[in-house]
Amino acid sequence: MDRDRRQSNSEVEELQELADREYEFGFVTDIESDSLPPGLNEDVVREISRRKNEPEFLLEFRLKAFRHWQTMTEPAWPMVKYPQIDFQEIVYYSAPKQQENLASLDEVDPEILRTFEKLGIPLEEQKRLSGVAVDAVFDSVSVGTTFKEKLGELGVIFSSFSEAVEEHPDLIEKWLGSVVPYTDNFYAALNAAVFSDGSVAFIPKGVKCPMELSTYFRINAAGTGQFERTLIVAEEGSSVSYLEGCTAPMRDTNQLHAAVVELVALDDATIKYSTVQNWYPGDKEGRGGIFNFVTKRGLCKGARSKISWTQVETGSAITWKYPSCILQGDDSIGEFYSVAMTNNYQQADTGTKMLHIGKNTRSTIISKGISAGRGQNTYRGLVKMMKNADGARNFSQCDSMLLGDRCGAHTFPYIEVKNPTAKVEHEASTSKIGEDQIFYCNQRGISTEDAVSMIVNGFCKEVFRELPMEFAVEAQKLLAVSLEGSVG
């Protein structure tokens, strides 16, 4: 134990040195003013664009978005309560390397370290996640490069947003804002004006992406999470599976997160987008924690295309997100599988929108909400069958589980049908863990805590099985950790 720490300490010092050196050489020109002062106005937007050397169209996009954002007010309809956000207090541009780094894991909140241990996160990964400066050894560059080469051979583009703007401006111009226009909502407009970075994936015609694309290989974009933007385009007949997030709790000093994700699937293309969100939820008294206000939307543009969202949301003080599908192509398919867990004072208002435009489009919604402590969990969803959606089908199932009598579970599905041949079915239920179930497990030697976590996992099974294998295992562990202390 001691030896380990000594080792890692010296290791870190060395790395710090390396990192400093790199910093010295890499950012000579910008050192003094690498982040902008807090506040937002048109000059800030222009400055962000200038520093990122963006082409004219992107600046225009940002400015239009900013002007539109100024006319908007924050949405008041979600079932969440939080103090007023002062948008002039936020720093909208901060270069990734400028992040405050901790010297070693000793400085990390022991509570978080304990969680790492439970999740079985490798040491190097722990450091990266908690913001210890190890970038240089954690050989992300070479790892990243290897995969990039392999993907490059297939014509797959997978890079940070900034890189993609530089290397493939035409693609960005074509697709940016095509699914989530900057006018869409308050946070989408804000994101469009100030987004810092993010990732872009482009899968060419007929290519089945041979590996799961994940943020793991996307170290470059780390620390730019606040106003992230993701764009994934799958051309005709291609397929891709994208993993976002991480099961470990992320250290982050930004309180407001407003990301935008846009997916486009052309004829016969498939996009599978999996998220595990575990941002800091605040402490047991509900102090602190991330506000996660995200706009995620997929466009099934082509015939027989398919977009599948799977999310496991256990973090953030407030979660506000509705990964949605616009089913435009005939016979296209939209799916939404969600587990949202709220404990202590967490609030989640999440769900999906399935917009059926094309004929014989199909959608499935499986939502599992778990409320514990004083957590409030809301499913909000819309299934809309448009006039021409002949033969469209939707099946929705929203189940809630309550652990304790101070929490709340709410279900607000909206169903709008304008086509008689379309068929919509919605089911919802609310339940608790039965004392008889716990006793049965106890009698078989299983502790109450394990029994609860087992039963909750069973409750979420239909969603977990949609996750890629290793993610599913981690998600189960994560849920167990999030459940801690929720049962007396």
Next chain:
Amino acid sequence: MLEIKNLRASVEGNEILKGVNLRVREGEVHAIMGPNGSGKSTFANVIAGREEYQVTAGEVRYRDVDLLELSPEERACEGIFLAFQYPVAIPGISNAYFLRSSLNAIRNYRGEDEVDAFDFLKLIREKMKLIGIDEKLLNRSVNVGFSGGEKKRNEILQMAVLDPRLAILDETDSGLDIDALRTVAEGVNQIRSADRAIIVVTHYQRLLDHIIPDFVHVLFDGRIVESGGKELALRLEKEGYGWLEKGEETVSSATSPEEPR
């Protein structure tokens, strides 16, 4: 192994057990019989530690520890197994996963290594074959959509895998056809051994045709009013429980069990 002295227990303020005395030694099979409402299931649940049942007086010693001090899972880990009268359904948890978690919890408690998935599968397949359970049940959620017979067989399977020191079967025969009854009985007979005790709680004698008890006790109105060998069970079969009421009257001048005193 198990020594019960003057055990009294109540549910929501109603006293159900009114002073039970019982001693069970290793290797013995005891049958506890009695009419509906006599307290048989309460007895089984109290031994397993169900919290809705409050023990108001008495003592239960199990292998030299005070059993009443242990939590339900500690009792399970100490080797007490209750085959439930109404096995509980747990959606989403496969039978195999549940049983492996249970087995490993108990092995951990005993300081033994956990069984990996491969060895576990081998073990459970063997036991399933022995008890005559369809392997398909392994991947189904615990007791979800099981028939009455499947549930009871599943309890016997769990018992066979968990290898208890003291097994209590709570009305395991109720609602079973003759084939299932035989399977259950065979399962129990297979685990009969010199270091294991079994308590069979039942309303009817017919299970005791297949599991021959060493001792039979009659529980009536919260007390054991009669103890004897297996011939006692036959007498109950022939004469029903009616004679007990009269007998009771002479012993404790009790009236009908429904009437409060």
Next chain:
Amino acid sequence: MSAASKRLSTATDWATALEEAVVEHPGHPRWLADIRKQGRERIRQHGFPSRAHEEWKYTSLAAIAQGPYSSLLDEGDQGNFTTVKFLPADGPVVTLLNGVFLEGSSDLLSLPAGIRVRPLSDALRGDADRLRSTLEAVSDGEHPFRALADATLGDGLFIEVDSGIGFEGVLHVVNLIDGGSAPGAAHLRHVVVVGKGARLAIVEEVHCHQDVLANIHWDFEVGEDAEVGRVRTFGRCADGNLFHGSRVRQADGSTFSDFFHCAGVRMIRNEIEVELAGRRCHTELRGAYFATGSEHVDNQTRILHSHPDCTSNEVYRGVLSGRSRGVFSGKIHVFQDAQRTDAKQSSDSLLLSRKAEADVRPRLEIYADDVRCTHGATVGELDEDAIFYLRSRGVNEPLARKMLVGAFVKEVLEEVEPEALRQRLVDDLTCGIEISPVPEE
């Protein structure tokens, strides 16, 4: 979204018109004038909500807000209702024309002692104080129809049932709304107070003639262990705009059941709010509705479980053809103390034409952990396989469709009492509405 855009700004004339039209009666208590004044002020201040208002997302009030309904209807002509096929009644009947009690068409002699039915305006002259708290309660200050009802308060019924009175018959309430000479509105308020252990069954039928706005409100106070049932049916109101609102408060051990039926109404907003304000209560809300042409049926139900050990069951089924639109928005709120609540809700809609639309919005808000709450919703068309099956057995297509539609809504009617009424509703379910698909253009 600014607050202003959630309102239609046409209400000031209404308040002014009502101020002139409503005459204060010298025998009425002072507080009645205050309620009316507050009602006028609310309508002046809040007006009518636009569709940007969440509660009015699927129903536009623009036509009503601009329509000629700010004036009150005159006394009306009963002769305009001679062709109406009334429901069978063999007990007490009370008939109101434009809110005014018609002695000649009412029969209250067969009411048993302990049940009193009288015009609200009479009650307001007598023992008015016992009505005061009910009438003064404002639950939703911005609600346009409630504000209008308050501004015009005076017409309607006061129905009282003394404790322990078990009335086995049915009280028949007929509301006739006649816009014969000039269009306008009638605003009615019925107050029902049922004592401990009492039993009351009401059948209400509403018929409109010509272009009118009928604004009808019911308040029910259901005493301990009391049992109250109501059947509402809305006859042909081809030019009628209806608002029909009910507020129900149930005490310990009581049961309230409501059956809503409508067919052939131009526009109806049906709102019912039930608070299970005692332990061991049961609420049963059922509805079957039909709409065709450009008809619009909007159902808003709210069940508030504020006490433990209560149950509620809600089943609504709609059949929509033509260019009609059906809305169901059902809220179940389970408060923190309402442990062991068992609440069920289901809403099913049949779409029989390409231009019809169904909007469904269940809302569960649950703050107690030991509860069972389920809701289900389906929207779809008639099962083509079933139609084919019937046709292959020799049933012609229109009849096959009619049979299947009948089967779809029949289930909702099962518990309607009395038997004769149920049979009549089953027979006359669709009021002759064409349920074959409308030919495509």
